[in-house]
Amino acid sequence: MNKKYDVIVVGAGNAGLAFACTATKNGLKTLVIERNILPGGCATSFVRGRFEYESSLHELANVGTEENPGSVRQLFESYKAKVNWVNEENAFRVIADGENGYDATMPAGVEAFADKMEELVSGSRESVIALFDLAKKAEAAIAYLSQGKADPMVMMSEHADFMRMASHSVDECLNALGMPEKAQNIVKTYWPYLGASTDKLDLAHYLIMMARYIAGSPAMPLMKSHELSLALDDVIRRNGGEIFYNTEVKEIITENGKAIGVRIDEGEIYADCVVANCFPETAFSKMMDSKAVPQKALRLANARKKGELFFTVYLGLNRSAQELGIKDYSVFLFNSPDSLQQYRSMDSFDESFVIVNCLNTVIPTASEEGTCTLFLTTMLSESAWAGVNEENYKEIKNRIAKRMIELYEEKLNLSVKPYIEEIVIATPSTFARYLNTPNGTPYGYEVQPWDTMMARIMNANNEQFVENLYFVGAHGDRADGYSSAYSNGNSTAGKILREVKNSGKA
Amino acid sequence: MAKHNLESLNPLKFTELIKNRETEIAKANPEIPKEDLNANFLAQSLHPMKQTLKITEIIEAKDAKIYTLKGEKCAYFTSGQYLSVSVRIEGKTLSRPYSILSSPKDALKGFYKIAVKRVEGGIVSNFILDNLKTGDTLEVSEPTGSFTYEPLRDAELVVAVAGGSGITPFVSMAKAIVEGSEDFSLLILYGSRKEEDILLKNELDSISKNCEKVRVIYVLSEEEKEGFEQGFINAELIKKYTENRAFSVFLCGPQAMIGFADKELATLDLERKYIRHEVHGEVADPLTFENFPENTPETVKITVYSKGEKKEFFAASKNTVLRILEAEGITPPSRCRGGECGFCHSKLLKGEVFIPKELDKRREADEKFGFIHPCCSYPLMDLEIEVSQ
Ligand SMILES: Cc1cc2nc3c(=O)[nH]c(=O)nc-3n(C[C@H](O)[C@H](O)[C@H](O)COP(=O)(O)OP(=O)(O)OC[C@H]3O[C@@H](n4cnc5c(N)ncnc54)[C@H](O)[C@@H]3O)c2cc1C
Ligand code: FES
Secondary structure: OOOEEEEEEEOOEHHHHHHHHHHHHOOOOEEEEOOOOOOEOOOOEEEEOOEEEEOOOOOEOOOEOOOOEOHHHHHHHHHOOOOOEEEOOEEEEEEEOOOOOEEEEEEOOHHHHHHHHHHHOOOOHHHHHHHHHHHHHHHHHHHHHOOOOOOHHHHHHHOHHHHHHHHOEHHHHHHHOOOOHHHHHHHHHHHHHOOOOOOOOEHHHHHHHHHHHHOOOOEEEOOHHHHHHHHHHHHHHHOOOEEEOOOOOOEEEEEOOEEEEEEEOOEEEEEEEEEEOOOHHHHHHHHOOHHHOOHHHHHHHHHOEEOOEEEEEEEEEOOOHHHHOOOOOEEEEEOOOOHHHHHHHHHOOOOOOEEEEOHHHOOHHHOOOOOEEEEEEEEEOHHHHOOOOHHHHHHHHHHHHHHHHHHHHHHHOOOOHHHEEEEEEEOHHHHHHHHOOHHHOOOOEEOEOOEOHHHHHHHHHHHOOOEOEEEOOOOOOOOOOHHHHHHHHHHHHHHHHHHHHHOOOO | OOOOOOOOOOHHHHHHHHHHHHHHHHHOOOOOOOOOOHHHHHHHHHOOOOEEEEEEEEEEEOOEEEEEEEOOOOOOOOOOOEEEEEEEEOOEEEEEEEEEOOOHHHHHOOEEEEEEEOOOOOOHHHHHHHHOOOOOEEEEOOOEOOOOOOOOOOOOEEEEEEEHHHHHHHHHHHHHHHHOOOOOEEEEEEEEOOHHHOOOHHHHHHHHHHOOOEEEEEEEOOOOOOOOEEOOOOHHHHHHHHOOOOOEEEEEEOHHHHHHHHHHHHOOOOOHHHEEEEEOOOOOOHHHOOOOOOOOOOEEEEEEEEOOEEEEEEEEOOOOHHHHHHHOOOOOOOOOOOOOOOOOOEEEEEOOEEOOHHHOOOOHHHHHOOEEOHHHOEEOOOEEEEOOO
């Protein structure tokens, strides 16, 4: 095995796949190595009985419509990836318990969203419109910055609002905007999609994400995430790239401080550079010669907060969504209107918030006629899972699942339990086993005031710790989410292609 | 009227982002903690990639042996799950699923038990029976499979319909009920030809004697004896012993027995959620499927790509693609060997295969992009296939 590649990609998660698509499309000789038997990492599906379940996607941001394509659709089109998209009309329904609680169903589209908010909270419309205007400003600033120049004068004169948003929390900004409290709470519903608390998360990041969901026509692939991942697998093959599944990279080989290849069971494989879709700290601590890793890299990994833990329940029901009275695609069930209370609910698996999705309401063919699937998600903090051991595992798993299902039945006033034909429960340990991330988190590093998307982007050049070794994924600059991972993979490939070009090798 | 803007916030805070970041990094520990986080630790202990175990005891039974497999630590599991056991035969690594018959808590004590029954023409089972001795080591997978009791889904009473080696998962369930790691009522209807063919009878008898929640009824098809039901397990028998209680049926055994029992169950008008299957034994011969196309060539050319290597050979066509590959020493990962688990997922680059509808458990997009499960695909012509050995 002396073959030499331009690049070896460790892991075929969303970011690894997008990286490999862009790299192969531009002629780099690429090998992708994946531990699992399938591509996608989080982005997959599985079959139990007569049901196929979406494993992770609630909604994919910024797909847009055929007429008005968003960045994700454009990226897939540029690859000629064969995906059928199905757009989704309603943004979300949120039910918050407790004092000043509410039940709000919010439509997608800026005007419709603002109208609905006005209906729920009179006098809120203007501040909501102002918020979406800020989202546009944030996109413009990012576009300016991504050209590689950041003239402080231009920033101050044209992007001052962006500088404010990118350095102040969601809470600080919404208060400054004069948005009524209830409207603020409803606007903050999407925080679980970034998994960071709104007093720490900067508005720029939150707003870009939120606007991409509400204004950017979110969508789902017709055949679950497995379709996305196989479509990208297909692109890589068509472009002449190679993929080894069921193959674990045991070591990233370095020589004189540079990455030169990887070791798998069959031997060593060499390449000009290695792109890792696994966590940096996993690579540094388990897959590399410790002498090759600078101290600062380890300090950074330790300073960061790892993303929250996931716990999901997949149900195959033997009645249709209509028969059961399920109308909403996506419902957020919170213990309080206050997003910080919601965030803290993750500290207990008996209280954590729950998100419930019924794919059949968007894609009626998601399961056989007369049936439907439900996908329930909760998130937990590290401490909430710390007391679980082999012996109480199953009992705790069933207890959490039961609570999640019963909460949904109670809040939506419908009955689900008697119709469960199949049930699959995925715990943080299930995710840990499948993704190989710390605590199984699919969310990379949690955004902190010092570790924001912008701080990551601006420091990227100082944080390329090992020459020829790049990291892509949810732990990258754009943090978690399908669209972030695709975009991070794609832009990292762009960067390497520029470097190859500059060095005159291509 | 309020002005809806961010003017009150200081934009220059933005310029501190880099400095703040450097400060936080400088404060942090330069050593990555060695111990795993709890979710990773549990992932490792519940789902080890492989377990190396030693055979410490072999008990002979008619046409079968019970093996005790010991390890320093055995991964915990849920009764009803199986191990994919690997053996090396003539230089090839082959694996087969065997249900665990010991209890979950036994695993924590460091052992599993499995029963291996002699199968006509069986490669791995017969190899194990004829060659393995106490003291030998075996490599097995993590415990896996979804033939398990789910309190949120199943009725409190489970009717186990068992035949042959299909009794094993139910023995584990019965023990789990006794030791308290499961909580449901189990009525086992166990079909055998003659009394002497009943596997694990002593164990079953002593459990049902001491535990109210477990009841065992033996059904003999070729012998009439007092204390035994006679004939095949049918709808009448199920009705007789369930006495109007709601129940879930779990079936485990050879294909033929399951086929018969399924027809009987159809007359009971149960909702599909109350019937669950685990087939013991794969179907090598496609001619057992009614709609297998005629005129398929006897010999086909198979071209296989695996990690950049290419191999071509001719093979007799009447077999699963997985078995054809294994006979050539090409061993894609496999576990259930019945189409369910998706472990053998492979890309069919050229050619067509026959996939029996009842075994086709692929994901929707697999068909769109030409992926198959070789364990339940039969070649209809020359094939080119990529596998992940
Ligand atoms: C339940 C759930 C719901 C979610 N909902 C949404 C949603 O609605 N919308 C959204 O946009 N995002 C959602 N996400 C988040 C999103 O899925 C992730 O943030 C994103 O997919 C991360 O991509 P990644 O590239 O970091 O790869 P990962 O998915 O982490 O994949 C990494 C891959 O690398 C492989 N690998 C690791 N180590 C090695 C090694 N040593 N050798 C070989 N291979 C290796 C792994 O096997 C894996 O396949 C959800 C996630 C989950 C789990
Ligand atoms: S081995 Fe399970 S599907 Fe083929």
